[in-house]
Structures are given as structure tokens and as C-alpha cells.
Amino acid sequence: MTPKTAVILAAGLGTRMGGKPKGLLKVAGREILYRTIYLLQKNGVEGFVIVTNEKYAGLYREFIERHGFSAELVINPEPEKGNGHSLHLAGEHVSGKFILVMSDHVYGEEFVAEAVKGDGLIADRRPRWADVSEATKAKVKDGRVEDIGKSLREWDAVDTGFFVLNESIFEVTSELEQELNGDYALSEVMKRTRLPVTFVDGLPWTDVDTPSDLKRARKMLIKSAPKGTGDGFISRHLNRKVSTEISYLLAEKVTPNQMTAVTFAVGILSAVLTLISPPLAGITYQLSSILDGVDGELARAQLRASRLGGYIDSLLDRYVDGAFLALLAYSTLTESLWYLVALIALLGSVMVSYSTERFKGAFCRDAYKEVTALRKLPGKRDERIFLTMLFLLYPVETSIKALFLLLAIITNLRVAVTAYLISRKVSHPKTI
Amino acid sequence: MTPKTAVILAAGLGTRMGGKPKGLLKVAGREILYRTIYLLQKNGVEGFVIVTNEKYAGLYREFIERHGFSAELVINPEPEKGNGHSLHLAGEHVSGKFILVMSDHVYGEEFVAEAVKGDGLIADRRPRWADVSEATKAKVKDGRVEDIGKSLREWDAVDTGFFVLNESIFEVTSELEQELNGDYALSEVMKRTRLPVTFVDGLPWTDVDTPSDLKRARKMLIKSAPKGTGDGFISRHLNRKVSTEISYLLAEKVTPNQMTAVTFAVGILSAVLTLISPPLAGITYQLSSILDGVDGELARAQLRASRLGGYIDSLLDRYVDGAFLALLAYSTLTESLWYLVALIALLGSVMVSYSTERFKGAFCRDAYKEVTALRKLPGKRDERIFLTMLFLLYPVETSIKALFLLLAIITNLRVAVTAYLISRKVSHPKTI
Numbered sequence: 001m002t003p004k005t006a007v008i009l010a011a012g013l014g015t016r017m018g019g020k021p022k023g024l025l026k027v028a029g030r031e032i033l034y035r036t037i038y039l040l041q042k043n044g045v046e047g048f049v050i051v052t053n054e055k056y057a058g059l060y061r062e063f064i065e066r067h068g069f070s071a072e073l074v075i076n077p078e079p080e081k082g083n084g085h086s087l088h089l090a091g092e093h094v095s096g097k098f099i100l101v102m103s104d105h106v107y108g109e110e111f112v113a114e115a116v117k118g119d120g121l122i123a124d125r126r127p128r129w130a131d132v133s134e135a136t137k138a139k140v141k142d143g144r145v146e147d148i149g150k151s152l153r154e155w156d157a158v159d160t161g162f163f164v165l166n167e168s169i170f171e172v173t174s175e176l177e178q179e180l181n182g183d184y185a186l187s188e189v190m191k192r193t194r195l196p197v198t199f200v201d202g203l204p205w206t207d208v209d210t211p212s213d214l215k216r217a218r219k220m221l222i223k224s225a226p227k228g229t230g231d232g233f234i235s236r237h238l239n240r241k242v243s244t245e246i247s248y249l250l251a252e253k254v255t256p257n258q259m260t261a262v263t264f265a266v267g268i269l270s271a272v273l274t275l276i277s278p279p280l281a282g283i284t285y286q287l288s289s290i291l292d293g294v295d296g297e298l299a300r301a302q303l304r305a306s307r308l309g310g311y312i313d314s315l316l317d318r319y320v321d322g323a324f325l326a327l328l329a330y331s332t333l334t335e336s337l338w339y340l341v342a343l344i345a346l347l348g349s350v351m352v353s354y355s356t357e358r359f360k361g362a363f364c365r366d367a368y369k370e371v372t373a374l375r376k377l378p379g380k381r382d383e384r385i386f387l388t389m390l391f392l393l394y395p396v397e398t399s400i401k402a403l404f405l406l407l408a409i410i411t412n413l414r415v416a417v418t419a420y421l422i423s424r425k426v427s428h429p430k431t432i
Numbered sequence: 433m434t435p436k437t438a439v440i441l442a443a444g445l446g447t448r449m450g451g452k453p454k455g456l457l458k459v460a461g462r463e464i465l466y467r468t469i470y471l472l473q474k475n476g477v478e479g480f481v482i483v484t485n486e487k488y489a490g491l492y493r494e495f496i497e498r499h500g501f502s503a504e505l506v507i508n509p510e511p512e513k514g515n516g517h518s519l520h521l522a523g524e525h526v527s528g529k530f531i532l533v534m535s536d537h538v539y540g541e542e543f544v545a546e547a548v549k550g551d552g553l554i555a556d557r558r559p560r561w562a563d564v565s566e567a568t569k570a571k572v573k574d575g576r577v578e579d580i581g582k583s584l585r586e587w588d589a590v591d592t593g594f595f596v597l598n599e600s601i602f603e604v605t606s607e608l609e610q611e612l613n614g615d616y617a618l619s620e621v622m623k624r625t626r627l628p629v630t631f632v633d634g635l636p637w638t639d640v641d642t643p644s645d646l647k648r649a650r651k652m653l654i655k656s657a658p659k660g661t662g663d664g665f666i667s668r669h670l671n672r673k674v675s676t677e678i679s680y681l682l683a684e685k686v687t688p689n690q691m692t693a694v695t696f697a698v699g700i701l702s703a704v705l706t707l708i709s710p711p712l713a714g715i716t717y718q719l720s721s722i723l724d725g726v727d728g729e730l731a732r733a734q735l736r737a738s739r740l741g742g743y744i745d746s747l748l749d750r751y752v753d754g755a756f757l758a759l760l761a762y763s764t765l766t767e768s769l770w771y772l773v774a775l776i777a778l779l780g781s782v783m784v785s786y787s788t789e790r791f792k793g794a795f796c797r798d799a800y801k802e803v804t805a806l807r808k809l810p811g812k813r814d815e816r817i818f819l820t821m822l823f824l825l826y827p828v829e830t831s832i833k834a835l836f837l838l839l840a841i842i843t844n845l846r847v848a849v850t851a852y853l854i855s856r857k858v859s860h861p862k863t864i
Contacts, residue, residue, distance in 0.1 A: 308859070343761060
């Protein structure tokens with residue numbers, strides 16, 4: 001069971017970030033805290049307790065009201081003391097099991113989904129994004145915190161700033177309050193209780209201390225946004241590498257819907273260019289194929305993914321492909337027989353997508369997840385577009401005819417194999 | 433809550449049906465009893481008690497084992513006595529609420545779904561399929577059975593042979609056993625208990641007494657099979673009227689998959705005929721459009737509907753349309769510009785289906801149910817095919833060009849309006 005409450009420590013004065021509260025800095029167009037609360041809510045957390053200082057309380061109150069979050073503010077009047085004191089102050093507002101999380105850490109979807117299921121300190125033995133030299137490290141023995149600190153020589157894992165705790169922790173903070181006059185760090189609490197450790201390794205999370213950390217966090221969100229299961233060979237090895245760089249540059253300024261419109265416009269432009277210069281048209285078409293990944297990447301990084309967005313994007317892709325093939329045929333072919341081949345290639349090109357989408361319509365499941373063999377089948381959109389570009393680089397009549405013939409064969413063969421694989425899978429009663 | 437047990441009375445000697453147990457007669461390729469048990473299971477009933485006679489016990493036992501039904505047999509050694517006695521014999525095998533149903537009644541899906549929610553006698557004030565002159569009628573007062581019989585002068589509703597009862601009914605049958613020496617009809621029990629009545633009006637059900645009743649039952653199942661929500665104007669007013677007649681003729685002999693194959697073959701034949709005679713091609717295409725309804729009707733009437741069947745049927749429809757337009761263009765057009773129009777018409781023709789199926793893929797819901805305005809939008813497959821046939825009856829160059837232009841406009845406009853309506857609906861947060 002995921003805890004229903006989360007405590008967020010946001011009392012730090014953030015001296016390296018120009019005095020702005022770090023939780024309210026934006027990464028990929030969203031405040032760090034918006035992101036954390038959104039993802040925790042998605043995983044079942046219902047209420048939030050934000051511990052902040054007097055200086056930032058107004059900003060955080062405004063933030064909570066603007067988003068309509070179910071959160072209460074607790075003021076730490078002595079934010080200069082160690083952050084253990086901030087946790088202690090939250091004690092009156094929580095009961096049972098709860099999550100404790102830092103306001104200056106940026107977490108990815110997959111990380112949060114795993115971390116909420118853990119117990120004690122969530123620690124990462126293979127941190128991919130965090131700056132390890134600046135991070136707090138933990139030495140673990142028998143599944144519990146043995147030692148913890150920034151400058152440990154020997155350590156097992158890095159503190160992710162994410163904890164799953166129980167109210168009994170406040171007995172320990174009460175002791176420490178008395179012994180240390182309220183000035184003690186979370187790490188003291190962890191050592192004293194020998195907190196259990198759960199390893200969540202290699203998933204996206206990082207903390208933000210300096211402006212350059214913000215850029216690293218943005219890159220993390222773009223790169224670790226879950227990819228579409230329908231990505232083909234060209235997409236995995238070329239398009240995604242470029243599109244994530246573009247998404248990184250646009251993440252703070254451009255919305256997914258704007259990007260969908262731009263991509264569609266570039267695609268239609270490429271179709272029109274077939275009338276002027278097939279090589280240029282091919283290159284522009286491939287460019288539109290790269291851009292086609294950006295709207296989805298932005299949507300996931302900005303927490304703006306929507307099924308409607310995916311629906312419209314998918315219709316527009318079909319129209320770009322249709323327009324490209326229709327205008328390429330119109331501008332280069334003369335014989336009826338080759339027009340017949342072009343008509344069949346256009347049909348097949350839409351049917352590749354139809355044959356997997358119609359499966360989803362019938363079974364409410366992703367064809368690529370249910371029938372994994374489909375992933376290896378050639379003929380996906382990214383591959384077809386790359387092939388089209390190659391054939392158009394030195395356009396002679398033969399190469400364009402060969403292209404149409406090849407597309408007509410590849411696409412319709414792929415549809416036939418898809419229907420066969422799906423029939424075989426569905427007839428196997430254990431799975432669907 | 434739907435009762436978990438159903439008692440089926442199957443002890444009658446069926447003298448008018450050549451001595452075969454009526455429950456094992458087939459309608460649309462399925463035994464009447466298979467149909468009843470299948471539909472009751474679909475609505476939550478788990479166990480069955482079948483009361484039969486010594487003569488038929490072996491046949492019913494074989495039937496139960498063949499289908500693996502969770503049913504027990506109770507033998508009525510005196511089947512010549514009234515059927516109240518058969519109900520009484522089931523008393524030891526049921527407890528609490530249960531369903532009582534006659535083995536010689538054929539019920540449609542919609543009827544069973546409503547009837548299981550009722551209480552007491554399920555009666556029909558507007559019977560559409562049953563032979564009223566032969567039926568048992570009920571006079572109802574204050575929601576209860578006042579009088580019941582085949583020859584009542586005044587009556588309110590017809591007995592559907594379907595009851596939702598409680599074990600307390602067996603106190604009454606015990607009384608009647610003693611008073612009447614075990615020879616009494618169900619109607620006696622109903623009158624004695626003044627059984628509550630639930631009206632389920634106008635839905636498909638009928639009883640089977642004579643061979644001609646079997647045909648009526650078959651017609652009922654074909655005609656009342658729920659129609660696809662995507663039926664267009666031509667489908668509703670022409671194609672369905674013909675296809676249900678064909679389904680009626682084929683219901684006992686042909687499976688849905690066989691019919692899908694035949695329909696696809698006729699569709700491809702129509703495409704090839706464009707090379708020889710456009711008018712003949714158009715007529716054959718319209719014929720394939722009519723046949724296209726038959727597989728679905730057979731599937732529903734034979735309780736053989738499957739999502740895989742719908743998926744394959746849908747892919748094949750797209751290929752028939754694609755092949756028809758591609759070969760029609762090939763055999764009649766010469767200018768590049770008109771080929772461009774044909775390419776756009778073919779694209780639009782697939783996209784009409786894509787735009788609604790892709791919605792289902794994204795939202796797991798039927799676009800026609802969510803956005804009812806889509807039903808009124810012209811340009812569905814049945815309408816396009818009918819239009820194509822009309823334009824090909826007197827094929828001149830101009831009429832074929834006009835056809836492609838019209839299809840290119842109608843289909844793509846329809847896709848644009850579909851996308852608009854869906855976006856508007858989805859952005860309205862209350863509904864999706």
C-alpha cells in the first residue's frame with residue numbers, strides 16, 4: 001500500500017539559486033514541486049505537508065492555490081538549523097506511514113512509481129543523472145543505514161532524497177531535538193534509527209543546487225521520457241538521438257500542440273517540394289520524421305501527454321504520408337501501371353498503422369506489447385521515410401518507380417504478417 | 433444481484449417435434465438450451481439444474497458434458513403430470529433466489545439482460561415474436577398475477593416462460609403436491625402465490641412448439657441481433673433488409689468466418705471487374721457491401737461474435753475499397769491530375785475508418801457512442817459504395833472523374849469533421 005500522505009521539505013534558503021525557493025524553479029515548463037506532487041498523486045498519495053520558511057510561505061501558498069493541491073503549509077521559523085528540525089515540525093500533521101521527499105529533487109515517472117513501493121531510505125547504487133560528488137552517500141549493512149554523509153570514502157548507494165517512513169520516526173526526532181537543541185540533519189536521524197534501505201537503481205532522479213543542475217534535470221526528463229513501443233530501427237538509432245536534442249532546446253518554450261502543428265507543416269511542405277525538387281523533398285520529409293518525435297517527448301517531459309494529442313498526431317501523420325506519396329506520384333509518374341503501384345503503396349502505408357491501431361480499438365491493448373514480434377517487423381513509418389529519402393537523393397525515373405514498388409510490397413506484406421501474428425496470438429486463449 | 437442458479441424445465445415430451453427434446457433443437461446452429469445457458473452465464477448465473485424425464489436424461493447428460501456446463505440433472509419420473517411438479521422436484525437443489533426458465537423458449541441477448549434483473553413472472557405487454565394465440569396470458573393487478581391461462585379473455589401481458597423466484601415458492605408447491613396429487617401446472621403456483629410481475633416489453637423471445645416456430649425463432653435472432661453503431665443511411669434502409677434475409681437462409685449452415693471469406697472474394701471480384709465492365713463492377717461492389725453485413729449478423733445470431741473476427745473483417749474491408757478504387761482508376765484514368773484525385777480519394781476512404789478506429793484505440797470507447805453526431809455524418813462505407821455504383825451505371829469519363837472528385841471531398845471532409853467533433857467532446861472534461 002502506497003502511503004496516503006507525503007511530507008515535502010522546502011525550508012532551505014537556496015542561496016545558490018538567487019534566493020528563489022528551489023521547489024518553485026521550473027524544469028520543462030513545470031515547477032519541480034508541481035512535478036513531484038503530480039507524480040505522487042498519480043501513485044496514490046492524496047495529501048501533502050510542505051514545510052517551508054517564513055520568507056517563502058507566501059510563494060508556496062500561492063502555488064498550492066493556483067494548482068488546487070490538497071496541501072498544508074508548516075512554517076519552520078529557524079530554517080538555518082539542520083533539516084532534521086523541519087521533519088520534526090511535520091510530526092503533528094502526519095500519522096502512520098508517510099513519504100518524505102526533498103523539494104529540490106527532480107524525479108522521473110519511473111523512479112516515483114518504484115520508490116513509493118519501498119521502505120526507509122530509497123537509495124540508488126547506479127545513479128545516472130545525479131552529481132555524485134555533491135551527493136549524500138550511504139553505507140548499507142544488513143539492509144540498513146550504517147553510515148551516511150557527503151564525504152564517505154566507502155559507500156554503497158546514493159541518497160535519493162526520497163523516503164518511506166513511519167510515524168515512529170518522530171520519537172527519534174524528539175530525542176534529537178533535546179540533545180542537539182533542534183539543530184541536526186536528516187542524516188543524524190537516519191544513522192540513529194539505522195533506517196532500512198530500499199535500492200531503486202538507475203532510474204531518473206537528480207537534485208538541483210545550481211543553475212546548471214536545472215539543465216541536467218531537463219535533459220534527464222527528455223532522455224528518460226518513455227519511448228513509444230512502435231519505434232523502428234531508424235527511430236531508435238537516428239531520429240530519437242536528434243529529436244531529444246531538439247526537445248531539450250524547446251522544452252521550456254514550446255508546447256506539444258505547437259510542435260505537432262509545426263511538424264505537420266514541415267511534412268506538408270516536404271510533400272509540396274516533390275513538385276520542385278525530389279531530393280529536397282526527401283530530406284525535408286526525413287526532417288519531419290525526426291520532428292515527429294518531439295511533440296511526444298515534450299508532452300511526456302512537460303507532463304502534458306494526452307490521448308487526444310496522440311490521436312490528432314496520428315491522423316496528421318497519415319495525411320503527411322498520403323500527401324507525400326500522392327504528390328510524388330503526380331510529379332514523377334506518367335504510366336497508368338505505375339500509378340496503380342503508387343495507389344497500392346499509399347494504401348499499404350496507411351494500412352500499416354491501421355492494422356495495429358485497429359487491434360487496439362478491438363482489444364484495448366497495445367499491439368506492440370501483446371505481440372512483441374511486431375517490433376522486429378520492418379516497414380514502420382520511420383523506416384519507410386528514411387528509405388524514401390535515400391531513393392530520392394539521386395532521383396531518376398527508375399529509382400522512383402523502384403521506391404513505389406518497394407513500398408507497395410513492404411507495407412502490404414507487413415500488414416499481412418501483422419494480421420497473421422495477431423490472429424495466432426489471439427487464438428492462444430491464455431493471453432487474450 | 434442476479435441469482436447464481438437457474439432451474440430449467442425440460443421434462444416435456446415434445447410430442448409435436450417428432451419426439452426430440454425441444455431444448456436440444458437447434459436454432460441458428462445452437463441448441464436452444466445452449467443459447468439459454470450461455471446467455472444466463474453471461475449475465476452472472478453460475479449453476480444450472482435441469483429437470484428432465486427418464487427418456488431424455490441420456491441426451492441431456494451428453495449435452496452437458498459436451499459443453500462442459502456446470503449443470504445437474506433431476507429426473508421427473510412422471511413427466512405427463514403438470515410442470516408444477518417438475519419445479520417442485522428442483523426444490524432440493526436450489527436455495528435463496530433463483531431463475532426458472534423453460535427449455536423450449538428461445539431468448540435474445542437483450543431480453544435475458546433485462547429479465548435477470550426482474551422479480552417474479554417476467555411478462556411482455558408487447559410481444560413481438562411469440563405466437564400470442566398459443567401463449568399463456570396473465571391478468572395483472574397491483575403488480576401481481578391476478579389470473580393466468582391460455583384462454584383468458586382479458587389480459588395485460590404474455591408469460592415469457594422466464595421467472596425470478598425465491599425458495600419460499602417450494603412451500604406452495606408442497607401444498608399443491610398434497611392437494612392435487614402432484615398434477616398441477618406452473619400457472620397454479622403463480623395464481624396461488626399471487627406472484628409479482630415484472631414487465632419486459634418488446635424484446636426478443638419466443639417459444640417453440642412446432643417446426644415452423646423454429647423458423648420464426650431463427651428470424652427473430654437474425655433480425656434482433658444488435659446492429660453496428662456505424663451503420664449509415666444505405667445500410668439501415670437497404671443493405672440490412674437484404675442481408676438479414678440472406679443471414680436467415682444461411683444461419684444453420686454457414687459460419688461467420690466462411691462468410692467473411694466469401695464477402696472478401698466478392699469484393700475483390702468487383703475490383704477486378706472494373707477492368708472489364710464498370711457497371712457490372714459497381715453492382716458487384718454494392719452486392720459485396722450487402723454481404724458485408726451477413727458475417728456480423730451470423731456471428732451474433734450464432735453466438736460466435738469475436739473481436740478477432742471484427743478485426744480481420746475490418747482489414748479486409750479496407751483492402752476491398754483500396755483495390756476497387758485503385759483498379760477503377762487504373763482502368764479508366766489517363767491524366768496525372770486525375771490520378772492525384774484518385775490517390776486522395778483512396779487515402780480519404782481508408783481515413784474515414786481510421787479516424788473512428790484510432791479513437792477507439794486511444795480511448796477504449798466506441799466513437800459512434802461517445803460522439804453521436806458522427807452517426808449523422810455522411811460518407812460511411814455503405815453510402816460511398818452505393819454512390820460508386822450509381823456513378824458507374826452509365827460510365828462515361830466525366831462520371832468516373834466526378835465520382836473520384838466527390839469521394840476525395842466527402843471522405844476527407846468527413847475525417848476533418850470527425851477530428852473536430854472528437855476534439856470538442858474530449859476537451860469537455862465531464863464526459864471523457
